[in-house]
Amino acid sequence: MAQVMLRAPLSELCGGRTHAVAGETVGEVLVALEQEHPPIAGWVLDERGRIREHVNVFVNGNQGEEQTPVQPDDSVHVLPAITGG
Template identity: 80%
Template sequence: MAQVMLRAPLSELCGGRSHVVAGATVRDVLVALEAAHPPIAGWVLDEQGRIREHVNVFVNGTHGEERTPVEDADRVHVLPAITGG
């Protein structure tokens, strides 16, 4: 299972920064994360199951997309965009 690392506010909604989640692709991992932590549903994936444009996902330091394969030892970082002015 992959280790998913979250930043605020997602980590606050999930009750922690690190979560172990199963899935063969980034999309599978994120769907499983949302199922395990319903408060983040809709924050990372949109209605079509695509990563929202204001969220970046990295697998072992490389930018990932929905179809990016995920192995058991992988680290998946989910980073919401920071905005302000």
């Protein structure tokens, strides 16, 4: 299973920063994460299953998209954008 790393506030919604999640693509991993941790639903993926505009996902340090392949030993970082004035 891929290791999904989350930053606040997402880590707070999931009860921790690191989660082992199964899936063959970034999209599958993120859907599984939402299913395992319902409070995060809607924060990372939109209603069509696409990564939200204000969220960046990296697989082993490279920008990832929904169809990006994920191997069991990969690291998937989910980073919400920081906004403010």
